[in-house]
Amino acid sequence: MSTDIIINKVRSNPKFAELVHKRNSLAFSLTIAVLVLYFGFILLVGYAKGFLATPIGSNLMTFGVPIGIGVIVGAFVLTGIYVRKANAEFDTLTAQIVEETK
Amino acid sequence: MNRVLTLLTTAALTALPTVAMAAGVAADDIKKQATNFPAIIMFVIFVGITLGITYWAARRTKSAAAFYTAGGGITGGQNGLAIAGDYMSAASFLGITGLVYGSGYDGLIFSVGWLVGWPIVTFLVAEQLRNLGKFTFADVASFRFAQTPIRTLAACGSLVTVAFYLIAQMVGAGKLIQILFGLPYLWAVIIVGVLMIVYVTFGGMTATTWVQIIKAVLLLGGATFMALMVLIKFGFSPEALFKAAVDIHPKKVAIMGPGSLITDPISAISLGMALMFGTAGLPHILMRFFTVKDAKAARKSVFYATGFIGYFYILTFIMGFGAIALIAGNTANPAENPFLDQALVAAGKDAIAAIKGGSNMAVMHLANAVGGEYFLGFIAAIAFATILAVVSGLALAGASAISHDLYASVFKHGKAAEADEMRVSKIASVALGFLAVGLGIAFENQNVAYMVGLAFAIAASCNFPVLLMSVFWKGMTTRGAFIGGFLGLISAVALVVTGPTVWVKVLGNAAALQPYDNVAIFSMPIAFIGIWLFSLLDNSARAAEDKAGFEAQYIRCQTGIGAAGAASH
Numbered sequence A: 001m002s003t004d005i006i007i008n009k010v011r012s013n014p015k016f017a018e019l020v021h022k023r024n025s026l027a028f029s030l031t032i033a034v035l036v037l038y039f040g041f042i043l044l045v046g047y048a049k050g051f052l053a054t055p056i057g058s059n060l061m062t063f064g065v066p067i068g069i070g071v072i073v074g075a076f077v078l079t080g081i082y083v084r085k086a087n088a089e090f091d092t093l094t095a096q097i098v099e100e101t102k
Numbered sequence B: 001m002n003r004v005l006t007l008l009t010t011a012a013l014t015a016l017p018t019v020a021m022a023a024g025v026a027a028d029d030i031k032k033q034a035t036n037f038p039a040i041i042m043f044v045i046f047v048g049i050t051l052g053i054t055y056w057a058a059r060r061t062k063s064a065a066a067f068y069t070a071g072g073g074i075t076g077g078q079n080g081l082a083i084a085g086d087y088m089s090a091a092s093f094l095g096i097t098g099l100v101y102g103s104g105y106d107g108l109i110f111s112v113g114w115l116v117g118w119p120i121v122t123f124l125v126a127e128q129l130r131n132l133g134k135f136t137f138a139d140v141a142s143f144r145f146a147q148t149p150i151r152t153l154a155a156c157g158s159l160v161t162v163a164f165y166l167i168a169q170m171v172g173a174g175k176l177i178q179i180l181f182g183l184p185y186l187w188a189v190i191i192v193g194v195l196m197i198v199y200v201t202f203g204g205m206t207a208t209t210w211v212q213i214i215k216a217v218l219l220l221g222g223a224t225f226m227a228l229m230v231l232i233k234f235g236f237s238p239e240a241l242f243k244a245a246v247d248i249h250p251k252k253v254a255i256m257g258p259g260s261l262i263t264d265p266i267s268a269i270s271l272g273m274a275l276m277f278g279t280a281g282l283p284h285i286l287m288r289f290f291t292v293k294d295a296k297a298a299r300k301s302v303f304y305a306t307g308f309i310g311y312f313y314i315l316t317f318i319m320g321f322g323a324i325a326l327i328a329g330n331t332a333n334p335a336e337n338p339f340l341d342q343a344l345v346a347a348g349k350d351a352i353a354a355i356k357g358g359s360n361m362a363v364m365h366l367a368n369a370v371g372g373e374y375f376l377g378f379i380a381a382i383a384f385a386t387i388l389a390v391v392s393g394l395a396l397a398g399a400s401a402i403s404h405d406l407y408a409s410v411f412k413h414g415k416a417a418e419a420d421e422m423r424v425s426k427i428a429s430v431a432l433g434f435l436a437v438g439l440g441i442a443f444e445n446q447n448v449a450y451m452v453g454l455a456f457a458i459a460a461s462c463n464f465p466v467l468l469m470s471v472f473w474k475g476m477t478t479r480g481a482f483i484g485g486f487l488g489l490i491s492a493v494a495l496v497v498t499g500p501t502v503w504v505k506v507l508g509n510a511a512a513l514q515p516y517d518n519v520a521i522f523s524m525p526i527a528f529i530g531i532w533l534f535s536l537l538d539n540s541a542r543a544a545e546d547k548a549g550f551e552a553q554y555i556r557c558q559t560g561i562g563a564a565g566a567a568s569h
Helices: A001-014 A014-047 A065-102 B002-014 B019-021 B027-059 B064-072 B077-086 B091-101 B106-115 B116-132 B137-141 B147-183 B185-233 B240-249 B252-256 B266-278 B283-290 B295-328 B341-347 B360-409 B418-442 B449-472 B478-498 B502-505 B520-536 B543-549 B550-559
Strands: none
Touching: A001 B550, A014 A065, A014 B106, A014 B116, A014 B266, A014 B550, A065 B116, A065 B295, A065 B550, B019 B106, B027 B147, B027 B185, B027 B360, B027 B418, B064 B185, B064 B252, B064 B283, B064 B418, B077 B185, B077 B252, B077 B283, B077 B295, B091 B147, B091 B295, B091 B360, B106 B116, B106 B147, B106 B266, B106 B341, B106 B478, B116 B137, B116 B240, B116 B266, B116 B283, B116 B295, B116 B449, B116 B550, B137 B147, B137 B283, B137 B449, B137 B520, B147 B185, B147 B360, B147 B418, B147 B449, B147 B478, B185 B418, B240 B252, B240 B295, B252 B520, B266 B449, B266 B520, B283 B295, B283 B360, B283 B449, B295 B360, B295 B550, B360 B418, B449 B478, B449 B502, B449 B520, B478 B502, B478 B543, B543 B550
8 A cells, every 4th residue: 555545544534633632742741740840850959959958857868868769750650651541542542543544 | 711710719719708717817818809809700701691692692683673673572671671771871880879979969869860861752752763763763863854964963963972972981991890800991991892892793782682681680689789788787767877878978967968069050950951851862772662563662661661770770879878878987997997098098088088999989899898799799790791781782873873874874875785784884883892992091081970971961962852853843854953953963062072071170271161061951952943943944845845754754653554564584
């Protein structure tokens, strides 16, 4: 089958629009979430060193330690959310589009 | 063979502490040797196994697809480990623990930055690469554009990134082996160069991937053990660990918060941008997404890799603090501390600054302190293996840029015979091996740390913008990508060279031409604005063609229809 026919078939399939819309909105929102999470942390490092260095209660542990580790864990969790959603939803849609294009 | 046997016998003998103890004064000498032999033996075992794998891989590496991508037969889990292996370089293993040792919390800031690039790779790059590319990220960046300019740009971006990363690894290897194995710097660099050539030339991506997987497992295992031992010593109480560290560290409680590493917000943001987006532009990492069979496996592999890397960075934080407490604080009197350079102690240096071999050796001394000399040998062998594996991955990425992008696409206009392309890639691997050894020797006494940062800045300012815009922005044209990409590359290099570290400390000038060492905050926008502006101004016939090609690319990118086959050829 020629490429043009494939393009037309995929383009006219409403599931393609659905896939693109769903995937892009998830990917872009999660990207923004990571940017906010990380640059929020970096802004604290740049502008609020004192806060990060503040001990929690009477401990030596500062707010900075759980926040820093939290960003690492948070980044992993966000990745997991995307992968889960993509495995369940996007792959099914993609498989249907590929099937209907044949 | 006889020499190996002698080594083994000596090691076996020194394993009996009573024998060494009974020898009295001589015990010290035996002890010093024992530090070397276990490390050398374990390294020899690692090399033996990896050479076996290379032999096995060589028989399967008959096609270009096998050479560049292991025939697409790597699973998501395996690739996750291999990516983690590529990323957990000696720079992060020795460097971050060293940074935590020297400055405490600052090390964690770096770890966080190094990790947060991975979600970006997952969301914006991994599946797109798998669906659009075949062997190199330039396949993707040049998908709908004029091949010659974009391949040239991508190959330059790849090779410059690889070169700086490679220098940092080679110098690190030489220094490490000098200290740990007692071998001369030159030998160490040559050993790394030769082994790298063998792995890459004969075993291609299959061997490189398995070397990386084995190393990743060993490194994660070793680091887990060390962190556990530290936690056990402090009864699994972070407070107790922090207390011991704060008590001994000359910066005292300041190690619990951000310190002098980040002096101003601009630098902080700039560093963050380079680390975050640079990850999504490292050619040796991007190449790994072609080794799996489809977009799903690509996505899965980044998820695993993110988990492994995040876990590893949390361990480096524990190990760094453990090193402060157990190495600098090994004895109440620094003059009796076996981990300190007594000449430095006598010169009035504090326990942190006087550490033998510099702060990058902190994790090595920690291995010795918590696991004894044999464990030190094990960790030393892993550290060497780490460098070897990362260097091999870099060499393969560099060789691919030369053979697949420059030779086959630019010089032969896509008409190169597969056998010729493979021959060029092997010649390129050998040449890169020699180059790496040469650079390793040339940069022996330079500050290595900034080079990894520079590699990330270039990846973030050239490779990443071109890749991202080519996939997501219909309006990008060949001319826009070419000019914008080169502006990013040139501005990143120029700004780093004129900054304080290179201009003053490396080149010996009196004052820096501009105050920033972290330059991505300037060079990244230069690249993106350059791409946007010059694409917008581009009214050529080629530009119309570039834009017309977007839809077909987008459909393949989103659905994988027409993506390069994954089966082994």
